[in-house]
Amino acid sequence: MNQRRITGRPLHATLDLLDRQLRDRNGVLCGNVDDLELTRDDETGQIYVTAILAGSGALAYRLGGRRLGRWLHEADRRLHEGRRNHGRIPMELTTSIGPAIDLAIDAHDQSTHDLERWTRVHVIDHIPGGSHRAGK
Amino acid sequence: MKKVLGVALGILTAIGGFVDMGDLVANAETGARFDMNLAWVVVVGVIGIVVYAEMSGRVAALCGRPVFDLVRERLGARFGLANLAASFFINSLTLTAELAGVALALSLLTSVNYLFLIPGVALLVWLVCWRMPFETMERIFGLLGLCLVVFAVAVWKIGPDWSELLSDTAHPHVPATDNGFTYAYYGIGLFGAAMTPYEVFFFSSGAVEDGWTAKDLGVNKANVLIGFPLGALLSLAIMTSAHFVLAPRDISVDQLSQMALPVASVLGRVGLAVVLIGIFAATFGAALETALSAGYVMAQYFGWPWGKAHAPREATRFHAVVLLAIIGAAVFGMSGVDPVQVTEYSIVLSAAALPLTYFPILVIANDRNYMGDEHVNGRFVNAIASVYLVILVLVALATIPLIIITKGGQ
Amino acid sequence: MLPFVRPASGVWAAPMLIRGRLAVLGAAVVLLVGCTTHRVGPARTYDDFERKARTTAEDSLSAVETVRLLAEVSASGDAFGPYLSVSVSEQEDTLAGIEGDFASIQPPGPRSDALRDELTPILDAASTHVADVRVAIRRGNLRAADSVAAPLSADADALRTFLEQLG
Numbered sequence: 001m002n003q004r005r006i007t008g009r010p011l012h013a014t015l016d017l018l019d020r021q022l023r024d025r026n027g028v029l030c031g032n033v034d035d036l037e038l039t040r041d042d043e044t045g046q047i048y049v050t051a052i053l054a055g056s057g058a059l060a061y062r063l064g065g066r067r068l069g070r071w072l073h074e075a076d077r078r079l080h081e082g083r084r085n086h087g088r089i090p091m092e093l094t095t096s097i098g099p100a101i102d103l104a105i106d107a108h109d110q111s112t113h114d115l116e117r118w119t120r121v122h123v124i125d126h127i128p129g130g131s132h133r134a135g136k
Numbered sequence: 137m138k139k140v141l142g143v144a145l146g147i148l149t150a151i152g153g154f155v156d157m158g159d160l161v162a163n164a165e166t167g168a169r170f171d172m173n174l175a176w177v178v179v180v181g182v183i184g185i186v187v188y189a190e191m192s193g194r195v196a197a198l199c200g201r202p203v204f205d206l207v208r209e210r211l212g213a214r215f216g217l218a219n220l221a222a223s224f225f226i227n228s229l230t231l232t233a234e235l236a237g238v239a240l241a242l243s244l245l246t247s248v249n250y251l252f253l254i255p256g257v258a259l260l261v262w263l264v265c266w267r268m269p270f271e272t273m274e275r276i277f278g279l280l281g282l283c284l285v286v287f288a289v290a291v292w293k294i295g296p297d298w299s300e301l302l303s304d305t306a307h308p309h310v311p312a313t314d315n316g317f318t319y320a321y322y323g324i325g326l327f328g329a330a331m332t333p334y335e336v337f338f339f340s341s342g343a344v345e346d347g348w349t350a351k352d353l354g355v356n357k358a359n360v361l362i363g364f365p366l367g368a369l370l371s372l373a374i375m376t377s378a379h380f381v382l383a384p385r386d387i388s389v390d391q392l393s394q395m396a397l398p399v400a401s402v403l404g405r406v407g408l409a410v411v412l413i414g415i416f417a418a419t420f421g422a423a424l425e426t427a428l429s430a431g432y433v434m435a436q437y438f439g440w441p442w443g444k445a446h447a448p449r450e451a452t453r454f455h456a457v458v459l460l461a462i463i464g465a466a467v468f469g470m471s472g473v474d475p476v477q478v479t480e481y482s483i484v485l486s487a488a489a490l491p492l493t494y495f496p497i498l499v500i501a502n503d504r505n506y507m508g509d510e511h512v513n514g515r516f517v518n519a520i521a522s523v524y525l526v527i528l529v530l531v532a533l534a535t536i537p538l539i540i541i542t543k544g545g546q
Numbered sequence: 547m548l549p550f551v552r553p554a555s556g557v558w559a560a561p562m563l564i565r566g567r568l569a570v571l572g573a574a575v576v577l578l579v580g581c582t583t584h585r586v587g588p589a590r591t592y593d594d595f596e597r598k599a600r601t602t603a604e605d606s607l608s609a610v611e612t613v614r615l616l617a618e619v620s621a622s623g624d625a626f627g628p629y630l631s632v633s634v635s636e637q638e639d640t641l642a643g644i645e646g647d648f649a650s651i652q653p654p655g656p657r658s659d660a661l662r663d664e665l666t667p668i669l670d671a672a673s674t675h676v677a678d679v680r681v682a683i684r685r686g687n688l689r690a691a692d693s694v695a696a697p698l699s700a701d702a703d704a705l706r707t708f709l710e711q712l713g
Contacts, residue, residue, distance in 0.1 A: 019209040021439055032208065032439035063213055099199060119452040129267045130448040247628035385611040393633035394612055401615065404624040546601065
């Protein structure tokens with residue numbers, strides 16, 4: 001029998017979590033909360049939010065574009081086979097929940113950053129001056 | 137002393153930045169066709185933008201997030217997406233209009249065909265967004281935009297009967313030669329030009345990038361309460377100059393060159409040179425703001441890193457969107473589409489989309505979770521803002537039918 | 547699923563969000579087309595034709611008066627070459643477009659023919675005179691522009707008379 005009990009803080013899932021800005025451990029913006037994974041505790045019947053879903057087709061799926069969402073998810077899985085979590089961030093990794101949600105992960109490992117990396121490699125890096133901050 | 141200068145600079149920039157291609161087109165066209173009978177719309181519009189810009193600046197200072205960023209989380213992903221689609225589309229039309237405006241102003245100074253100038257203008261706009269010291273450029277163009285004051289100088293030189301002018305302005309009517317529908321159509325365009333959405337996106341994103349906090353709320357109010365109204369006076373000067381010089385000759389405005397004609401006729405070469413420089417600067421500044429706004433709304437909806445303060449490597453999708461928006465607008469502009477017509481469509485459609493832009497601002501500015509108890513909207517502000525929201529919805533509903541009835545303002 | 551109810555197909559089967567996006571896209575296309583095509587269409591009745599003749603005359607009057615004002619400004623030294631030459635060329639092109647659009651409208655009947663026969667020569671004359679101004683300005687004869695533009699005053703009067711006639 002599964003001995004691990006789930007504990008949690010009561011939150012209003014749609015108001016406090018959904019569509020919130022995500023930030024990584026360095027403050028880098030890494031997407032929004034596109035969807036939430038809910039798990040029912042077998043013993044108590046309570047529903048807990050067990051993971052944040054961001055990127056990898058989650059938003060498309062939630063907004064009704066199911067096929068598009070599934071396609072994006074599949075594409076992510078096939079392109080990044082070595083990755084452990086495709087758009088799924090376990091709640092244990094959230095360090096603070098407020099106007100933005102801080103995560104104890106690195107943005108660059110997340111699926112939400114794939115397009116960012118692709119754009120950098122294929123577009124931005126081909127244009128000179130990309131590492132320079134447009135100063136004041 | 138330095139603080140005073142900073143505030144003054146901000147106000148001046150707001151004035152110079154208030155007038156863009158949309159305002160030029162809207163005010164010159166209505167002045168030529170309807171005399172001063174639509175001036176009241178400018179007054180109504182400026183009150184609206186003052187109230188809402190102050191709110192969005194307040195939101196940015198207190199939450200550290202621009203308003204559009206908060207739309208998705210406060211109003212839902214679906215509404216946010218509809219808002220994004222509409223805003224982005226209209227923004228792109230506006231960007232095309234601004235790029236064309238810069239090219240046209242340059243063309244009138246150099247006699248090179250404006251179509252050939254668009255690529256160069258687009259490149260310059262992009263370079264500033266990509267890498268040049270943004271604040272400095274904005275200040276320069278904002279101040280150069282003040283050259284448009286020459287419209288006011290021209291009106292003063294004409295030496296009109298001021299009491300008659302004020303009386304005409306205060307007693308608007310639909311002229312006998314036109315019908316109520318075209319009057320309403322031009323009024324809506326003028327209103328859309330006064331309350332253009334991209335200004336709010338840019339203003340609040342810029343406030344966040346500048347690191348505004350609660351301490352800056354006073355500066356925010358000053359900028360907004362002084363800058364925008366003075367900018368509106370500039371708009372009215374454009375309208376008045378067209379009314380005095382173009383209307384009596386039955387000239388209707390459909391080219392940028394005609395908008396500058398009153399100044400040339402009254403103030404000569406010097407006035408003409410100054411006004412063309414002013415138009416160049418004002419539309420260039422507006423092009424910068426619109427291009428960045430394209431990036432802001434897209435990145436803020438999807439949660440990507442954003443900001444001109446970031447090096448492009450650190451906000452790649454944001455910068456890619458800005459680049460693509462500029463390229464797309466330039467290509468569309470070069471396709472031979474009439475820039476004044478594009479501008480007309482952009483301001484009229486802006487009017488149709490105003491509720492989408494401003495409704496979230498009102499909601500968030502009233503939300504104690506975001507604003508804190510102290511700075512949430514007071515009853516007075518809420519009263520005005522709510523009245524305006526009703527006006528915006530009515531305007532939005534009337535827009536598409538009016539476009540069809542008047543066949544695009546004929 | 548009910549066995550004898552055919553599921554919706556094509557666009558209507560798409561979920562609301564996609565339909566919404568298609569609507570926006572459709573609206574966008576409609577408006578873009580509106581921005582790029584001419585505003586004049588066919589005329590089926592005399593009233594229709596008369597309306598188009600009126601618009602043609604009004605727009606031409608605006609172009610003619612603009613060129614007259616530009617010539618005035620040019621002669622008094624109140625503007626410079628590039629501005630004048632680009633502005634006059636713009637009005638010349640506008641006038642050519644107006645003329646071409648009007649010429650391409652099929653007059654629905656003899657009453658419209660009369661209207662057409664009256665307006666067309668005025669437009670032709672105006673075009674020629676505007677071209678003369680353009681030639682002078684491009685050559686740098688800025689001071690002489692208003693005398694070159696003198697015939698345009700008669701063209702403007704003719705257009706005004708035409709419009710008054712229409713009532």
